[in-house]
Amino acid sequence: MVSKQGGGDSLSTPMMRQYLSMKERYRDEILFFRMGDFYEMFFDDARVASEILGIALTSRSKDRDAIPMAGVPIRSVDTYLPRLLKAGKRVAICEQVQDARDARGLVDREVVRVVSPGTITDERIIGEKSNNFIVSLVVPGKGLGLAWIDLSTGEFQVWEDARTGAAIAEVSRLSPAECVLPESLARGLDEHHALREVIDNVFLTPMPDWCFDADTARRTLTEHFGTRTLEGFGCEHMNAAVRAAGGLLHYLQETQKNALGHITRLRPHSGAAHMLLDPATRRALEITEKFRGGDREGTLLHCFDRTVTALGARRLRDWLLKPLVGVGDIRSRQEGVQALVDSGATLDSLREVLRGVHDLERICARISYGSANGRDLAALGTSLEALPAIAGIVGGLDCHFFAERVAAIDGFEELAARIGRTLVDSPPIPVREGGIIRDGFDAELDALRELSSEGTQWIARYQQEETERVGIPSLKVGFNRVFGYYIEVTNAHADRVPAHYIRKQTLKNAERYITPELKEFENRVLHARETAMEREYGIFCELRDAAGEHIPDVQLAARAVAEIDVIAAFAFLGRDRGYTRPIVDDSDVLSIEDGRHPVIETLLPSGEFVPNSIDLDSERPIVVITGPNMAGKSTYIRQVALLVLLAHTGSFVPAARARIGVVDRIFTRVGAADDIARGQSTFMVEMQETANILNNATRRSLLVLDEVGRGTSTFDGLSLAWAITEHITESLRARTLFATHYQELTELALTTPLVRNCTFQVKEWNDEIVFLRKVVDGATDKSYGIHVARLAGIPRGVIQRAREVLARLEAQAIDVHGRPAFAPPREPEDEADGEDGARRRALQLDLFQNANEPILQALKSADIDAMTPLEALNYLAELRRKLV
Ligand code: ADP
Ligand code: MG
Numbered sequence: 001m002v003s004k005q006g007g008g009d010s011l012s013t014p015m016m017r018q019y020l021s022m023k024e025r026y027r028d029e030i031l032f033f034r035m036g037d038f039y040e041m042f043f044d045d046a047r048v049a050s051e052i053l054g055i056a057l058t059s060r061s062k063d064r065d066a067i068p069m070a071g072v073p074i075r076s077v078d079t080y081l082p083r084l085l086k087a088g089k090r091v092a093i094c095e096q097v098q099d100a101r102d103a104r105g106l107v108d109r110e111v112v113r114v115v116s117p118g119t120i121t122d123e124r125i126i127g128e129k130s131n132n133f134i135v136s137l138v139v140p141g142k143g144l145g146l147a148w149i150d151l152s153t154g155e156f157q158v159w160e161d162a163r164t165g166a167a168i169a170e171v172s173r174l175s176p177a178e179c180v181l182p183e184s185l186a187r188g189l190d191e192h193h194a195l196r197e198v199i200d201n202v203f204l205t206p207m208p209d210w211c212f213d214a215d216t217a218r219r220t221l222t223e224h225f226g227t228r229t230l231e232g233f234g235c236e237h238m239n240a241a242v243r244a245a246g247g248l249l250h251y252l253q254e255t256q257k258n259a260l261g262h263i264t265r266l267r268p269h270s271g272a273a274h275m276l277l278d279p280a281t282r283r284a285l286e287i288t289e290k291f292r293g294g295d296r297e298g299t300l301l302h303c304f305d306r307t308v309t310a311l312g313a314r315r316l317r318d319w320l321l322k323p324l325v326g327v328g329d330i331r332s333r334q335e336g337v338q339a340l341v342d343s344g345a346t347l348d349s350l351r352e353v354l355r356g357v358h359d360l361e362r363i364c365a366r367i368s369y370g371s372a373n374g375r376d377l378a379a380l381g382t383s384l385e386a387l388p389a390i391a392g393i394v395g396g397l398d399c400h401f402f403a404e405r406v407a408a409i410d411g412f413e414e415l416a417a418r419i420g421r422t423l424v425d426s427p428p429i430p431v432r433e434g435g436i437i438r439d440g441f442d443a444e445l446d447a448l449r450e451l452s453s454e455g456t457q458w459i460a461r462y463q464q465e466e467t468e469r470v471g472i473p474s475l476k477v478g479f480n481r482v483f484g485y486y487i488e489v490t491n492a493h494a495d496r497v498p499a500h501y502i503r504k505q506t507l508k509n510a511e512r513y514i515t516p517e518l519k520e521f522e523n524r525v526l527h528a529r530e531t532a533m534e535r536e537y538g539i540f541c542e543l544r545d546a547a548g549e550h551i552p553d554v555q556l557a558a559r560a561v562a563e564i565d566v567i568a569a570f571a572f573l574g575r576d577r578g579y580t581r582p583i584v585d586d587s588d589v590l591s592i593e594d595g596r597h598p599v600i601e602t603l604l605p606s607g608e609f610v611p612n613s614i615d616l617d618s619e620r621p622i623v624v625i626t627g628p629n630m631a632g633k634s635t636y637i638r639q640v641a642l643l644v645l646l647a648h649t650g651s652f653v654p655a656a657r658a659r660i661g662v663v664d665r666i667f668t669r670v671g672a673a674d675d676i677a678r679g680q681s682t683f684m685v686e687m688q689e690t691a692n693i694l695n696n697a698t699r700r701s702l703l704v705l706d707e708v709g710r711g712t713s714t715f716d717g718l719s720l721a722w723a724i725t726e727h728i729t730e731s732l733r734a735r736t737l738f739a740t741h742y743q744e745l746t747e748l749a750l751t752t753p754l755v756r757n758c759t760f761q762v763k764e765w766n767d768e769i770v771f772l773r774k775v776v777d778g779a780t781d782k783s784y785g786i787h788v789a790r791l792a793g794i795p796r797g798v799i800q801r802a803r804e805v806l807a808r809l810e811a812q813a814i815d816v817h818g819r820p821a822f823a824p825p826r827e828p829e830d831e832a833d834g835e836d837g838a839r840r841r842a843l844q845l846d847l848f849q850n851a852n853e854p855i856l857q858a859l860k861s862a863d864i865d866a867m868t869p870l871e872a873l874n875y876l877a878e879l880r881r882k883l884v
Contacts, residue, residue: 014105022109023043026114028090029089029092030084030089030090030092031045031111032092034095034096034109039077039093041069042067046070049084052083053072053080053083057069081122082125085115088203090114090115091116092111092113092114093114094110094111094112095110097110097112113255113257114254116134116205118132118134118177118179119252119256120132120177121151123152126152128310128313128359129310130314131150132150132152132177134252135147135148135174135176136245137180137185137244138182138212139192140240143160143240144164144195145160145243146158146159146160146167146171147159149248151252152365153262153361153365154263154364154365156263156266157268157269158238158266160238160239160240165194165692165695165696168194173277177203179202179205180247180248182206182209183207184209205251212243212246213243217247218242219246220253221246221266224249224253235266235268241268262364262367264551273325273326275323275666277321277322278692280667280669280689281666281668284704285641286300286599287301287645291670298599299599300598300645301317301320303602307565308565309355309358311360311559312354315565315566316569320645325663327586329650330584330649331584332401333650334652335399335401336567336571337567337570337650341571341575346396347572347575349393351568354386354564356385357383357386357561358382361558363383364554364555364558367544367548370544372544373430377427378427381415384419385416387412388410390409390564391406391409394564401567405563408560412550415547422437422543423436431537432537436540437536448535451525452525452528455524455528458521459477459485459521462517463476463477469498470497472489472497474489474490474493475487475493476488477518478512483512484514484522485514486505486513487518488511489511491510501513570651570652573651574652577601577602579655580653581652584662585661586662587659588735589661590615590702591614591615591658592655593656593657593658594612595611595613595640595643596611597639597642598654600639610632619753621733621734621735621736621754622728622729622733622735622756623736623738623758624738624745624748624757624779625637626746626757626758626779628771629785630771630791631771633706633739637668641666641702641704664700664701665697665701667692667693667696667697667704669706687720694727694732699733701735702734702735703736703738706739707739708724708740709724718742718745725748726748729754729755733754749779758776759779759780761773761775761776786799855882
């Protein structure tokens with residue numbers, strides 16, 4: 001932690017003055033002040049950081065008012081930096097921007113970047129398989145204006161939507177690392193409940209409102225892109241989106257300085273072309289994350305990730321979260337998959353060639369940041385070299401999808417060749433230490449290299465000559481950093497050392513000397529070596545700049561490769577797991593024959609998953625699924641939702657046959673979701689989510705409801721479930737799967753032909769039950785809960801008692817007071833007979849004739865017209881008192 005330069009700890013040293021003037025401009029950030037191999041922090045920054053990072057707080061003198069300081073070594077910055085960011089800090093990185101050798105006195109320093117969670121680009125921190133988005137948003141009155149950038153890839157998109165819910169779902173899909181917003185909005189977030197909830201755990205960056213001002217924002221963007229308008233990007237008229245984008249870019253310009261060259265275009269996100277999946281749906285379907293958190297295993301993404309490039313892995317994730325809704329777009333992808341499935345071995349060779357493509361998007365980002373090293377450029381070169389082979393393979397397939405992409409990956413031969421010619425095969429990581437440029441590329445470099453390699457021979461010769469001349473057999477010529485070249489003579493021969501040897505260093509058993517001849521040689525060689533390194537660095541930078549010119553094209557090629565990779569993964573899965581191509585059309589059919597759950601199927605031993613079918617259309621769009629616990633209801637309805645989702649991504653699906661009319665949104669709701677983490681009443685959450693469905697679903701949506709209504713008391717829950725389903729049949733008529741343990745719900749099918757009942761087959765055998773996992777038409781009349789409890793290991797006595805209670809319950813239900821008439825006293829005398837018992841039996845539980853029936857009757861027959869207001873009020877109070 002000792003720096004090479006700078007004075008003591010006094011505030012008046014030049015270095016401290018430099019520090020303080022820097023800190024003046026970065027008051028809110030932690031300032032990493034580069035000193036040699038460390039980033040040093042001082043004063044409060046040092047105190048705060050030492051606490052967060054658990055590193056020592058020191059000072060360089062023992063004075064009482066010494067300046068506190070703490071430092072992190074440059075090479076461990078990627079372990080420390082994320083921890084500061086996680087603790088909600090922003091870090092300003094101040095580098096030495098001048099070579100220490102050129103400095104007279106103090107080295108020039110400059111803050112080169114301000115790092116926050118949304119602006120880290122280091123792959124080791126953010127991972128290669130997902131994006132790291134920084135989102136910006138404005139609330140223009142109605143809805144939201146959005147913009148987002150992934151600095152590590154240069155992806156920059158905008159969107160606006162007058163439907164706040166849809167826009168918020170979009171924010172949540174991006175799961176941003178940081179959110180930039182106008183100061184006024186940040187202050188008033190409480191007024192925007194739903195929005196606040198999705199960005200609750202996100203790192204917020206308020207910026208002055210004027211940055212988001214329409215004119216300023218537009219100017220920020222057009223100046224960056226060097227365009228007159230935003231017409232060319234198709235967002236000229238997206239007012240709110242442009243405001244968000246301008247504010248975001250402004251923030252990045254301030255914090256990333258001039259490293260934004262890889263942000264070459266602005267893309268309006270085509271919200272209308274994609275299916276919107278709200279957060280609850282994504283969670284329930286476990287697309288990228290497990291329902292209860294945890295690792296990726298068991299998610300759809302994990303199960304589907306057979307891409308072979310990082311580019312493809314990120315694109316797959318994007319496709320799964322943003323399924324298409326246009327029949328044409330979907331079919332185009334399907335044709336790509338089909339062509340590869342049909343092509344046999346071509347698929348394998350394509351995937352093999354794709355493996356040779358490195359993360360082009362992130363390499364472009366590093367080139368524009370000026371941080372790309374020799375290895376990055378070499379990776380760029382070999383990736384570009386692989387492109388013609390990819391084009392050759394997919395170009396031969398006679399498929400429109402590929403033809404479109406081939407155009408984008410064409411035309412990099414020259415750049416690839418130039419990189420190949422310039423760089424050695426595997427360049428080292430440091431860019432200023434030589435060894436990067438190929439022999440024979442540059443004559444001057446070759447000459448310099450020869451000079452320094454001649455040096456090695458010269459040394460060998462010199463050592464030999466000196467040994468003979470002075471007659472010391474153990475004389476050695478060596479090199480060290482401090483003294484340069486030296487001659488070493490062991491003490492045993494000290495008396496034979498010639499007079500012109502100049503002593504430089506004394507070791508335990510030897511002395512080291514130099515000679516004028518050796519010194520002169522050293523100057524020549526070292527100089528040659530240094531000049532060679534400088535020359536190499538120069539050539540390297542030229543190459544990097546040349547590559548920089550191609551960034552926009554390389555980004556387009558990267559996109560094409562990513563898409564080809566995902567299609568290849570779909571084809572691979574289709575072939576490997578026996579998937580079929582679904583018919584996707586504009587009908588309102590949802591028909592799947594022998595479908596399988598894509599994830600669970602892979603977790604079970606082969607052949608153990610029981611396939612199930614479904615058949616919905618506008619005549620019968622709704623199915624109520626009952627069946628005992630553990631029968632497979634939840635699995636079945638999620639399976640249907642997943643297959644529909646997959647069909648919209650262009651993937652093939654695990655089924656014997658499928659026909660799916662496009663769906664505009666999939667809604668899934670799981671009753672009484674265990675949402676303790678969000679700190680809300682689970683039932684409240686369940687109802688909010690259900691309200692969201694009823695308000696936003698259309699006839700084209702797919703609704704998947706799992707035990708909705710479970711989070712409250714039986715009567716409440718059942719009534720709600722009933723009313724919700726009825727509403728769906730009457731107003732929405734969307735294709736709906738409702739799994740429920742309320743058997744009463746099956747009676748809905750009696751009231752409307754739109755609803756059909758399904759149940760899961762169960763076999764009873766010797767007092768055991770066997771789940772057949774097979775869906776059949778009809779309703780269950782038994783729930784087998786006690787059987788399941790027994791399987792689960794509930795003690796025998798409890799099971800026995802539960803059976804007794806059940807027998808009573810089935811005979812007698814609930815008494816007028818809502819008390820369980822079914823739980824008789826444990827002693828043999830039974831009071832349930834007689835008049836009382838008969839009354840109870842008359843009040844058997846039934847949806848239409850429940851325990852409150854007498855009150856309803858009373859209410860119906862009450863002569864309200866004949867009552868005074870006060871009488872009416874009293875009557876109301878009395879009725880309420882009687883309520884069960
Ligand atoms: P329910 O919602 O009816 O209580 P689940 O869908 O949770 O039942 O399924 C219970 C268990 O049965 C799950 O662990 C699942 O792995 C298994 N299962 C469900 N469907 C099938 C199937 N079609 N084939 C094989 N196993 C299944
Ligand atoms: Mg279930």
